[in-house]
Amino acid sequence: xxxxxxxxxxxxxxxxxxxxxxxxxxxxxxxxxxxxxxxxxxxxxxxxxxxxxxxxxxxxxxxxxxxxxxxxxxxxxxxxxxxxxxxxxxxxxxxxxxxxxxxxxxxxxxxxxxxxxxxxxxxxxxxxxxxxxxxxxxxxxxxxxxxxxxxxxxxxxxxxxxxxxxxxxxxxxxxxxxxxxxxxxxxxxxxxxxxxxxxxxxxxxxxxxxxxxxxxxxxxxxxxxxxxxxxxxxxxxxxxxxxxxxxxxxxxxxxxxxxxxxxxxxxxxxxxxxxxxxxxxxxxxxxxxxxxxxxxxxxxxxxxxxxxxxxxxxxxxxxxxxxxxxxxxxxxxxxxxxxxxxxxxxxxxxxxxxxxxxxxxxxxxxxxxxxxxxxxxxxxxxxxxxxxxxxxxxxxxxxxxxxxxxxxxxxxx
Amino acid sequence: xxxxxxxxxxxxxxxxxxxxxxxxxxxxxxxxxxxxxxxxxxxxxxxxxxxxxxxxxxxxxxxxxxxxxxxxxxxxxxxxxxxxxxxxxx
Numbered sequence: 001x002x003x004x005x006x007x008x009x010x011x012x013x014x015x016x017x018x019x020x021x022x023x024x025x026x027x028x029x030x031x032x033x034x035x036x037x038x039x040x041x042x043x044x045x046x047x048x049x050x051x052x053x054x055x056x057x058x059x060x061x062x063x064x065x066x067x068x069x070x071x072x073x074x075x076x077x078x079x080x081x082x083x084x085x086x087x088x089x090x091x092x093x094x095x096x097x098x099x100x101x102x103x104x105x106x107x108x109x110x111x112x113x114x115x116x117x118x119x120x121x122x123x124x125x126x127x128x129x130x131x132x133x134x135x136x137x138x139x140x141x142x143x144x145x146x147x148x149x150x151x152x153x154x155x156x157x158x159x160x161x162x163x164x165x166x167x168x169x170x171x172x173x174x175x176x177x178x179x180x181x182x183x184x185x186x187x188x189x190x191x192x193x194x195x196x197x198x199x200x201x202x203x204x205x206x207x208x209x210x211x212x213x214x215x216x217x218x219x220x221x222x223x224x225x226x227x228x229x230x231x232x233x234x235x236x237x238x239x240x241x242x243x244x245x246x247x248x249x250x251x252x253x254x255x256x257x258x259x260x261x262x263x264x265x266x267x268x269x270x271x272x273x274x275x276x277x278x279x280x281x282x283x284x285x286x287x288x289x290x291x292x293x294x295x296x297x298x299x300x301x302x303x304x305x306x307x308x309x310x311x312x313x314x315x316x317x318x319x320x321x322x323x324x325x326x327x328x329x330x331x332x333x334x335x336x337x338x339x340x341x342x343x344x345x346x347x348x349x350x351x352x353x354x355x356x357x358x359x360x361x362x363x364x365x366x367x368x369x370x371x372x373x374x375x376x377x378x379x380x381x382x383x384x385x386x387x388x389x390x391x392x393x394x395x396x397x398x399x400x401x402x403x404x405x406x407x408x409x410x411x412x413x
Numbered sequence: 414x415x416x417x418x419x420x421x422x423x424x425x426x427x428x429x430x431x432x433x434x435x436x437x438x439x440x441x442x443x444x445x446x447x448x449x450x451x452x453x454x455x456x457x458x459x460x461x462x463x464x465x466x467x468x469x470x471x472x473x474x475x476x477x478x479x480x481x482x483x484x485x486x487x488x489x490x491x492x493x494x495x496x497x498x499x500x501x502x503x
Contacts, residue, residue: 239458239459239460239461240460240461242458242460243458243460248452248456248457248458249455249456249457249459250455250456250457251459252434252459253459253461253483297431297432298432299432299434299435299459299464299466299483300483300486301461301483301484302484302486308428341455397451397454397455397456398447398448398451398452398455400447400451
């Protein structure tokens with residue numbers, strides 16, 4: 001036990017400073033209101049203050065910060081996407097992540113592991129080659145590797161997958177990393193708060209005041225707040241917020257489940273993903289295997305877990321790693337994934353003046369936390385979409401300019 | 414939800430079914446504008462509540478309509494397209 005902790009145990013007062021102020025009563029007016037105190041919303045608040053000097057900002061969180069999908073993902077950070085727009089965007093995020101512990105002065109346990117996307121069929125190999133070429137073209141370190149290199153990196157892996165789906169090769173992505181996801185939210189919260197942003201927990205938005213196609217304020221359980229700019233960064237709750245302003249989107253909510261095993265000695269130092277077996281797995285710094293699978297098969301607005309999920313996932317994990325058959329799953333949970341038809345986010349301006357969307361983060365949101373905050377802050381400050389997110393605009397659907405990122409989703413298809 | 418009532422085959426495990434998305438009235442393709450068509454293909458409110466949905470019973474190849482609460486996962490009714498029961502509310 002650190003001595004500091006012992007000192008606090010013997011002291012009547014707890015002198016460790018809070019990460020952010022305990023705000024209870026909102027002011028009458030803010031320059032911007034951010035709905036959703038997850039990584040994305042807090043990052044947007046942080047960059048609004050840091051990059052654009054807009055500090056009169058309120059972040060409204062229905063529960064506690066980082067308690068939604070920020071705390072429910074499997075913490076993988078990568079940029080090996082399929083379209084040049086996607087690769088550029090996520091690469092900018094990886095670069096921000098690499099310097100983030102220092103910038104926010106918090107240990108994010110950012111751990112560069114290397115990321116293998118396993119291919120079990122010739123058509124999957126084709127997609128891997130395609131992704132590798134797009135990545136290399138944009139300057140991201142990805143390459144196709146054979147089974148010998150996979151075995152060298154992870155000798156425990158059964159290359160034949162118990163004979164069911166022999167691995168043919170993989171896309172190896174060197175920058176692939178994992179990070180402590182709740183620390184990302186807390187780090188951004190502290191960074192935003194220290195610059196004057198106010199964070200309100202247990203504060204639910206009940207309605208949004210839109211008149212003449214323009215945002216005038218939001219009604220919350222702590223009273224009415226006047227503002228001309230509202231950012232919705234609420235992932236699985238996006239359709240409910242959009243309904244308040246009468247906006248329709250292509251977003252459909254599916255539960256996405258994950259689980260962890262009991263802690264083990266470190267043995268897996270890479271991140272492994274298999275689209276065919278619907279599995280992604282890495283070992284956390286605590287020693288647990290963090291595992292996720294594909295989406296639940298139909299729309300459902302809930303964070304309930306199912307036995308079907310663990311049963312299916314663990315049978316595939318046992319195909320890859322037969323020696324894990326006696327290891328216990330100790331915890332499982334779900335988040336509400338806001339899926340879009342082209343597996344890319346919906347970011348930027350909307351037909352309603354002053355209403356900005358940071359949504360459609362489906363199964364790929366955590367890795368984009370820093371860059372989505374930065375680009376949404378720029379979009380709100382200038383009332384003009386940042387160049388990096390132009391192709392993620394809501395109007396791409398009526399323009400029939402979808403992005404085609406589906407092939408780069410881990411297992412969602 | 415673990416079971417679903419197929420209008421042809423009766424109650425079956427939900428693993429036999431495929432979700433087909435929310436039911437939408439299709440505009441006339443020869444008359445619809447590009448934005449009408451985009452609205453039909455993409456835009457919906459998708460907030461939780463009772464929704465009319467397409468479902469598919471895979472072993473028998475049956476497409477049918479289910480009225481389901483997407484917040485609680487309760488199925489209120491299932492029927493073949495165009496054979497809506499009189500007591501249905503959606």
